[in-house]
Amino acid sequence: MTGKVYLVGAGPGAPDLLTLRAARLLETADVVLHDALVHPDTLALAKRAHLVDVGKRYGKVSTEQRFIHRALVAAAQSHAVVVRLKGGDPMLFGRAQEEIEALARAGIECEVVPGVTAALAAAATLRVSLTRRGIARTVAFLTPRVGRDENASAWIPAALGCDTVVLYMAAGASQSISASLIEAGKRADTPAVLVESATLADEARLFTTLGELAAASLPRAQGPVVMAIGDVFREASAIEALARQEPRRHAL
Amino acid sequence: MTGKVYLVGAGPGAPDLLTLRAARLLETADVVLHDALVHPDTLALAKRAHLVDVGKRYGKVSTEQRFIHRALVAAAQSHAVVVRLKGGDPMLFGRAQEEIEALARAGIECEVVPGVTAALAAAATLRVSLTRRGIARTVAFLTPRVGRDENASAWIPAALGCDTVVLYMAAGASQSISASLIEAGKRADTPAVLVESATLADEARLFTTLGELAAASLPRAQGPVVMAIGDVFREASAIEALARQEPRRHAL
Numbered sequence: 001m002t003g004k005v006y007l008v009g010a011g012p013g014a015p016d017l018l019t020l021r022a023a024r025l026l027e028t029a030d031v032v033l034h035d036a037l038v039h040p041d042t043l044a045l046a047k048r049a050h051l052v053d054v055g056k057r058y059g060k061v062s063t064e065q066r067f068i069h070r071a072l073v074a075a076a077q078s079h080a081v082v083v084r085l086k087g088g089d090p091m092l093f094g095r096a097q098e099e100i101e102a103l104a105r106a107g108i109e110c111e112v113v114p115g116v117t118a119a120l121a122a123a124a125t126l127r128v129s130l131t132r133r134g135i136a137r138t139v140a141f142l143t144p145r146v147g148r149d150e151n152a153s154a155w156i157p158a159a160l161g162c163d164t165v166v167l168y169m170a171a172g173a174s175q176s177i178s179a180s181l182i183e184a185g186k187r188a189d190t191p192a193v194l195v196e197s198a199t200l201a202d203e204a205r206l207f208t209t210l211g212e213l214a215a216a217s218l219p220r221a222q223g224p225v226v227m228a229i230g231d232v233f234r235e236a237s238a239i240e241a242l243a244r245q246e247p248r249r250h251a252l
Numbered sequence: 253m254t255g256k257v258y259l260v261g262a263g264p265g266a267p268d269l270l271t272l273r274a275a276r277l278l279e280t281a282d283v284v285l286h287d288a289l290v291h292p293d294t295l296a297l298a299k300r301a302h303l304v305d306v307g308k309r310y311g312k313v314s315t316e317q318r319f320i321h322r323a324l325v326a327a328a329q330s331h332a333v334v335v336r337l338k339g340g341d342p343m344l345f346g347r348a349q350e351e352i353e354a355l356a357r358a359g360i361e362c363e364v365v366p367g368v369t370a371a372l373a374a375a376a377t378l379r380v381s382l383t384r385r386g387i388a389r390t391v392a393f394l395t396p397r398v399g400r401d402e403n404a405s406a407w408i409p410a411a412l413g414c415d416t417v418v419l420y421m422a423a424g425a426s427q428s429i430s431a432s433l434i435e436a437g438k439r440a441d442t443p444a445v446l447v448e449s450a451t452l453a454d455e456a457r458l459f460t461t462l463g464e465l466a467a468a469s470l471p472r473a474q475g476p477v478v479m480a481i482g483d484v485f486r487e488a489s490a491i492e493a494l495a496r497q498e499p500r501r502h503a504l
Binding site for chain 2: 024
């Protein structure tokens with residue numbers, strides 16, 4: 001018997017931002033190979049399944065990719081329903097193509113179930129649309145994280161060409177990202193927002209600008225960080241600044 | 253009593269690609285104002301609710317936006333749970349900011365529930381990751397549709413700056429989009445894929461190139477169309493071409 005592998009998006013963090021299809025697949029799964037940061041309540045849906053933590057933390061490779069391929073193939077060779085559960089959506093920064101190809105080479109059927117990606121969860125929690133009439137009609141999703149064989153500044157034209165830019169896996173890199181963008185011609189007063197652990201109880205956010213981010217390094221983040229840049233954030237940023245001043249005003 | 257409005261993503265089409273949170277909100281909603289193309293099975297979840305079709309077809313404005321604002325405010329002034337259900341994700345090409353601001357002006361609380369966006373549903377159904385090591389690290393989401401006050405070619409730098417490009421609301425515009433991109437310097441053999449009604453029973457897809465699309469206009473689409481461009485689609489395109497030749501080979 002050869003089973004089928006489902007590459008499933010676990011969504012941005014909160015367990016109820018999983019899709020109905022993903023929830024049903026987890027309920028029927030025999031084996032679930034999951035990223036490290038998937039919520040325990042999401043994993044708890046997989047009542048029947050053998051759970052395997054393959055240790056990926058939103059793009060950081062902790063488990064050797066080849067090990068994941070071998071484990072997926074082995075699981076499908078002895079189980080009917082195998083779920084490969086990935087943070088966010090599988091088709092954005094998830095190395096899904098490598099897993100799809102490894103399964104194809106082994107003659108194993110594969111299906112992809114999309115999920116809510118972190119950028120859209122961050123937009124929802126900030127209540128700022130990534131597009132907006134007259135302000136932003138183009139959005140880039142990218143990661144500045146660089147592999148050995150890749151050009152370190154290849155992402156910059158994308159970031160300059162789009163009205164709104166969302167950077168994935170930006171934790172620890174906000175200072176160098178901001179400095180690079182200002183050097184490439186972005187205004188230092190361009191609004192920037194960092195959202196850590198979007199949609200989870202310990203969610204944190206920082207409304208700032210490229211100039212401020214370039215000037216100082218931030219404390220180390222505890223969870224995954226999405227960094228968003230663009231004029232769509234200007235008003236939310238101003239409201240946030242006002243809210244910070246409120247208590248002081250009342251004290252006068 | 254003033255209620256709360258939830259701007260909720262209905263996902264790309266298939267009713268089981270709704271999130272668990274969205275499903276629960278629909279179940280408890282008193283009023284649901286929904287886009288025209290939301291699946292009937294999704295609407296059926298809103299058992300208690302008064303349903304109002306506000307007639308938007310994935311970005312085409314059929315109902316005057318101001319009417320939607322007034323209807324949202326009126327609904328929240330007399331009901332506890334009001335859902336504004338939008339195709340895909342609310343924060344991409346959904347004019348959500350205008351609705352959020354109208355609610356804020358009326359003093360009505362508002363929360364956004366993200367959804368699976370059409371680009372990621374198309375990637376899933378094509379089994380092609382939008383990013384890929386060594387091939388694509390940047391993705392643009394954009395729409396070539398132009399408002400009166402906007403520059404008709406403002407989207408081109410975004411499309412040129414990113415490795416993978418997904419165009420929303422591309423139905424009927426693929427020929428002019430492709431011609432514009434080739435004129436701006438994109439290679440005519442750049443792989444392009446059109447996906448119509450992604451994740452639904454009548455889903456259709458066309459693997460082609462910018463050059464082919466620029467050369468001929470396509471028949472009118474029946475459902476919403478996503479157009480995706482980039483080298484990540486080259487292999488899937490080749491496999492598709494091979495599959496098309498298979499029957500002929502067998503006939504020889």
